[in-house]
Amino acid sequence: MLARVSSTPTFKRLPRAVREQQMLDAAVKVFSRRGFHAASMDEIAEDAGISKPMVYAYLGTKEELFVACLHREGTRMMEAIAGAAASDLPADERLWRGLRAFFRFVGAHRDGWAVLYRQARGEQPFAGELATMRGRLVEVVAGMLDHALRAEGREVGPTDLEVVAYALVGATESLADWLADHTEADPEKTATRMMNVAWLGAAQLLHGTTWHPPTP
Amino acid sequence: MLARVSSTPTFKRLPRAVREQQMLDAAVKVFSRRGFHAASMDEIAEDAGISKPMVYAYLGTKEELFVACLHREGTRMMEAIAGAAASDLPADERLWRGLRAFFRFVGAHRDGWAVLYRQARGEQPFAGELATMRGRLVEVVAGMLDHALRAEGREVGPTDLEVVAYALVGATESLADWLADHTEADPEKTATRMMNVAWLGAAQLLHGTTWHPPTP
Amino acid sequence: MLARVSSTPTFKRLPRAVREQQMLDAAVKVFSRRGFHAASMDEIAEDAGISKPMVYAYLGTKEELFVACLHREGTRMMEAIAGAAASDLPADERLWRGLRAFFRFVGAHRDGWAVLYRQARGEQPFAGELATMRGRLVEVVAGMLDHALRAEGREVGPTDLEVVAYALVGATESLADWLADHTEADPEKTATRMMNVAWLGAAQLLHGTTWHPPTP
Amino acid sequence: MLARVSSTPTFKRLPRAVREQQMLDAAVKVFSRRGFHAASMDEIAEDAGISKPMVYAYLGTKEELFVACLHREGTRMMEAIAGAAASDLPADERLWRGLRAFFRFVGAHRDGWAVLYRQARGEQPFAGELATMRGRLVEVVAGMLDHALRAEGREVGPTDLEVVAYALVGATESLADWLADHTEADPEKTATRMMNVAWLGAAQLLHGTTWHPPTP
């Protein structure tokens, strides 16, 4: 510990970009394992194999660091989804590919997902950040539904559309939580199940079936 | 230092049970506003109009206090739902009444909901506690679906049933989040919307329609 | 716990003197087990089967309570010794009886000994209290030695006498510690051993043998 | 609040080893003066001219800090004794030099002695730590006695030997306490006195004289 031989400094003087990625990797890992508050900058720095002042120099305060994690993971996720669900496909195909890409991402980045949702949801400072990202997802889903509806010659009020989309996104997140907790579970199968719930429900909507509260 | 006027001691020497409720009220409020970690026992005690040692004497450590909040709010919620959805009603009626009770509860106890889900989900020590409660909800929902299915002469594998129920619960929680964030929103309407998504999707399931991934 | 049936209050309204002895018993026990600081008034009160305010009403603050324990145990011990070593016996007989009474006392009141010495020695507020008691012991022992010396026609300077007496008392305390820690040990045997060390050394002194540092 | 003049920062950024010694010095002093419980980490830190977190970073919790003090002082003492009493000397010479070194040490490190014995004896968590150290002393003394006995062609049962050694160590500690309390006392003289008591008693033992309780 104390006697650190100064020769062969094991990967020093790396370019800034690389170092930043190492730090973010470490941060995502530690935030995911411990939660935002319980995570300590010491542990993150140590896990990144770097000293604390460097973390501050490169990525700022703890909150900023967390936001940086959020951004990176969120962007990666959105890219994975967007890359899979090209907009020139039929609606069900788009939805399926998007869902599959999403669950694949969650399955492969369980840490990232934990940071993204489980942590961010609970801590006020990041709720906004997260809301934005989720908002984009909701928009995409609502867009798909609207597109499909119009193709059928039907139309639904924007609020209803949004709420349905919101519910679908919520159901998806819920299954993502479930997936993140079950290491052995298969992302592909989970996607299929979600597709069943989502598409069947949405299909009804597309055909104009609705439910009304009984008038007592 | 602080000149405390000695007249009208504003509610001193209350019996234990009363004080405990006051404390829980304050705790739910503060936990909800600040989050578990950011909340301080000082603030909770002050908000309850009592000294810190009393909080410890009656309700234990911070974690135990949080769990107590969880229990009280969770129990209240479950009771509200169970009381509304009597088991001798037809499936759709039960679902509808349960959902309505749920959204009414969330609308009326936005603080409690925040404590229950937003906080508990993120903090490892309480994840288990929460998982149990959610598990009970999932079971109830799955039971409803199964009951309805059998009435139609159909049957679905237990895992599929559970996942569908899980997704529905997730969707519901998501809308509850949305409701908690939109003070002006109407619980009744939100319930109706959720019912649309849930029931229409479930109805499909009931009729045996399923979706399969395209085989490329 | 909460529902305490009010009939048969198990020994209430005892006369003050009895209650005080109960409290002291409890206090000695708890102080002995936990140490002065680690002991809590709550535990003492509970162990005495009485409420805290009563303890304060009867025996004062924690420090005063500890001093009360010290006094009672110290007095008991001194009485046991004094009663055994009547001053009209020959010196060795007196010493032997005194030692035997002492080790018997320690053996029978291990708790009291722990309070008396092990606790009191370490805590400044009581060091003086204790020094007085030990001083009396040293005086008694020095008196014995002086008496025996004069009987032999010899005399020793008062400081030397005191220091020798001090050393003997120290040796005795040390063996008392040892005895208190070894529940199975026999007080009688321990007394014999101490007598060997003490008397043989003292006997030399009585006969005028002395040791001088080598002059280099 | 406290106007701290910014010039001459009085010893900042010292290497770790130095700071640790400063802390231990301060800790020994404060523990000695106040006792373990009454001592506060704040006072120790302030006395060391450093902030509390540094104390925790370098030497751990309060208990660990106390143990560290115990170790340092104990080691110093043992080294002082061992260095003085070379094993190739005659028994009485060894004993004398050992005693002298011991009392010199106590006289010069009265704080250390208080920490070592007066505090440690009373607080359960450290009793074991201390027992070990005293045990080593007892062994050394018993070894000396045994050596001398065998040289005289005599032998004594191991328990008797140990108890005698125990008594001698106890007497010595007792005089050390006395010395620590009397600032003006001369360690050299105290050592001589102890030697008289010890050696004269031991000499008797060496020559086979024993005392037996009168059979009434």
Place this chain on the structure above:
DNA sequence: CATGAATGAGTGTTCATTCAT
């Protein structure tokens, strides 16, 4: 007489953050 209810004051401990080297 006896007690449950109540608290002020203090302590150990942690951690994000920043200099001086």
Place this chain on the structure above:
DNA sequence: CATGAATGAACACTCATTCAT
């Protein structure tokens, strides 16, 4: 560029002590 050294500020938790009933 990189880091060990350093700290301010806060927080959970405890306990001796005292009223009001």
